[in-house]
Amino acid sequence: MKIALEQDIRKIDHTASKKYHVPSIVLMENSGIALAEEVQKQYHSPKQRIIIVVGMGNNGGDGMVCARHLFNQGKTVIVFLVGNTKKLSPDAALNYEMLKPLDIRMEAINEINGVKKMGKMIWPDDIVVDCLFGIGLKRDVDGVCEFVINEINQSQGYVIACDIPSGINASDGSVMKTAVRADKTVAICLPKVGNIMFPGADYNGELVVKRIGLSDKLIGEMGIPYQTISESDVRRIIPKRQMNSHKGTYGKASLIAGSFGMTGAAILAAKASLRSGIGLLKLVIPESLHTIITTNVPEVVTVPLMETRRGVFGINQVEKLIQNCKGSDVVAIGPGCGQNAEMIEVVRQLITQVDKPLVIDADGLNTLSKNVELLANRVNGIVITPHPGEMSRLTGLTIEAINQHPIDTATEFAVKWQIVVVLKGARTVVALPDGSVYVNLTGNPGMATAGSGDVLTGIITSLIAQGMTLANAAIAGVFLHGYSGDIMAVQRGEHGLIAGDLIEGITQAFNALLKQSI
Ligand SMILES: NC(=O)C1=CN([C@@H]2O[C@H](COP(=O)(O)OP(=O)(O)OC[C@H]3O[C@@H](n4cnc5c(N)ncnc54)[C@H](O)[C@@H]3O)[C@@H](O)[C@H]2O)[C@@H](O)CC1
Ligand SMILES: [K+]
Known part of the structure; x- marks a missing residue:
């Protein structure tokens, strides 16, 4: 509406x-x-x-x-x-x-x-x-x-x-x-x-x-230009499964995530992506995370890369990393990556050289905020998913100013750089490059918990891989993420909700949405 x-x-x-x-x-x-x-x-x-x-x-x-x-x-x-x-x-x-x-x-x-x-x-x-x-x-x-x-x-x-x-x-x-x-x-x-x-x-x-x-x-x-995200619109745009299909039908993504101490972020984003229907997910990780990742998410294809002593990607691995992303339909970067110098180079090359849609979150955004002008040289569409703190680093505005005017902040950034901005909050705002804005009404305070954003990144990435436009993936993604949170808050209570529950909720959110369309 x-x-x-x-x-x-x-x-x-x-x-x-x-x-x-x-x-x-x-x-x-x-x-x-x-x-x-x-x-x-x-x-x-x-x-x-x-x-x-x-x-x-x-x-x-x-x-x-x-x-x-x-x-x-x-x-x-x-x-x-x-x-x-x-x-x-x-x-x-x-x-x-x-x-x-x-x-x-x-x-x-x-x-x-x-x-x-x-x-x-x-x-x-x-x-x-x-x-x-x-x-x-x-x-x-x-x-x-x-x-x-x-x-x-x-x-x-x-x-x-x-x-x-x-x-x-x-x-x-x-x-x-x-x-x-x-x-x-x-x-x-x-x-x-x-x-x-x-x-x-x-x-x-x-x-x-x-x-x-x-x-x-x-x-x-x-x-x-402003509207809320309606359940019926999301039902209409989410990808449907076809009898005559294979994993290639549902797309391939590369997810660059995780570092020493931040393995969970990679696991959460990967699981969310898989539960949202992606055909194949490549998880690009520092090599020491390999065992724990494959134990927790055996369904992903891992791309373990040599790492520095601090447990992040080494600079000599950047070229290999970029090559690996080129075969995917979409590349996501950020959850738990760390903000080291190597990451700056990875983000720079992804934005300016990889001709695939990009989803940038968390440390990907913190790295980007050191050189926002890179966005002017982007070679494909980009979705960014900042919370107000990350948006503050990207824009130089105070968190207070962003919270007072989330719609204006997201819209100005989306129009200026011609990207999709998902500004997270109690009312997540999706601002599109043409100045239109979609406000999400699903979700609850239980979702204010570590890892919740990693799950959203996984969902949006998965939807893009399945062929949705970046705008529709962002709109449907925030709706499904909040809907999953609402379903799980009934089962766990808002206090007890943790990010892993949101992944369980995705299945129920999809089922609830699709059942109503019969
Ligand atoms: N299409 C629509 O949505 C329609 C809206 N209508 C109604 O019209 C309303 C808007 O009417 P108005 O434009 O006359 O505005 P309001 O009725 O909201 O208020 C204007 C009045 O409040 C005074 N005022 C403003 N700020 C003040 C303050 N801080 N302290 C003291 N006084 C203050 C102004 O001097 C003026 O007298 C809508 O909210 C709605 O209720 C309907 O009547 C007609 C159709
Ligand atoms: K009134």
């Missing part, structure tokens, strides 16, 4: 009225009715009152429409108007006029005492509808509005936010000083980036999206 920035919604509204002849007041009516429908679902007894807190913009206007409809259904509705009604937006002002002749109780809140009065009037069974701010929030919340939000949060009522919890920045998910913690959020037309990305996503409660009568055609014309 597409996810919108404030500017996308403004463009939708403009196009709806100018090209499709849908007046904004109609959209507000539809929004308010959609909101009322969701309020209705929480309404179980005539004892419940519906407290609607409205601001002076169109979010408040939606709230007033909602108030009118619920009142007309015979429900007890109290509207709190926060701000000066002379400053109501034109559509909200019209709805205010429609409310006035009705006998709805309306209270103006202009100072702190009014806020306290509101707080006392919310009873535990009540439904509180938050229509203070939507996508139009422009600066940190302060003064009376800050008190109103805090009072809503302290109430025991069931809180439903209109469009986005008030106080959350719709375009990036940041908290503008304080924000409503909702039990349910009714996103109008499309979910906003602030509904999907953290910390905003934590404030939604249940997220419901209502389309307010705008056509797919109109939304499709907007060229909205």
Whole structure:
């Protein structure tokens, strides 16, 4: 599903009225009715009152429409108007006029005492509808509005936010000083980036999206670049097995991984790759790891290369290593490789000389960050899979800045270097060279554990080997990785989840996805 920035919604509204002849007041009516429908679902007894807190913009206007409809259904509705009604937006002002002749109780809140009065009037069974701010929030919340939000949060009522919890920045998910913690959020037309990305996503409660009568055609014309990764899309694009096939059908990869002390990273990535369906995996490793690797993953073909005293590839092995990669459909480098001088040369040659898709992770990225300009001379497509720390080394940005703007960070890098960027996090972002972005919703905090990234590298590499485009492999890979984590978290609990479990989960994730397509 597409996810919108404030500017996308403004463009939708403009196009709806100018090209499709849908007046904004109609959209507000539809929004308010959609909101009322969701309020209705929480309404179980005539004892419940519906407290609607409205601001002076169109979010408040939606709230007033909602108030009118619920009142007309015979429900007890109290509207709190926060701000000066002379400053109501034109559509909200019209709805205010429609409310006035009705006998709805309306209270103006202009100072702190009014806020306290509101707080006392919310009873535990009540439904509180938050229509203070939507996508139009422009600066940190302060003064009376800050008190109103805090009072809503302290109430025991069931809180439903209109469009986005008030106080959350719709375009990036940041908290503008304080924000409503909702039990349910009714996103109008499309979910906003602030509904999907953290910390905003934590404030939604249940997220419901209502389309307010705008056509797919109109939304499709907007060229909205951001979207979530849907299960149905992944089901459609993942490689299917064919009866008449052999191991060559499912591709060959070279995985350069492991060093003394980091054997596990190579094993995890290799197993994940095999469990994701690859035909043949060559594991390029320092030779002392050979026995332990073949004992743990007998299914791989190993390419043991002479190593230095520190247990990493020797510089005289680089040529052999590069030659070995040339016969594969895809080359992955990084898990547990170490960051020595030899690796710098391996990464340089892979990027500039090997005409095969590349997946670069972990130490491959740490090495690349010493000379990012290499990407300008790449000879084939590249997927990078950094976590915020690795992204910080690649871009020079702070981890904090990256966490605040993961979509922007990933997109700028993807567009600048024309590569696929998989920026890992609680919401992993896949940014493509054309500026489009896919946000993954699967996964859980149990996956924040060592080795989890190695598994993702293995999955993506395997999918590319099986013929998927780099973009689709990255999109499907992050989805399957998170889905596997979700399946295994049920079995092991989030605390008990370890990276090896994710490999077990891949099988179940594929099965669950494919079964549903029958
Ligand atoms: N296509 C859509 O998605 C539609 C959206 N509508 C609604 O319209 C909303 C957007 O309406 P608006 O653009 O009027 O914006 P909002 O209603 O979100 O807020 C704007 C108002 O808040 C004030 N304001 C902003 N930041 C403030 C702060 N920090 N402290 C105090 N006051 C502040 C502004 O001065 C203005 O009065 C959406 O969120 C949605 O609820 C619908 O009415 C129509 C269709
Ligand atoms: K709101």
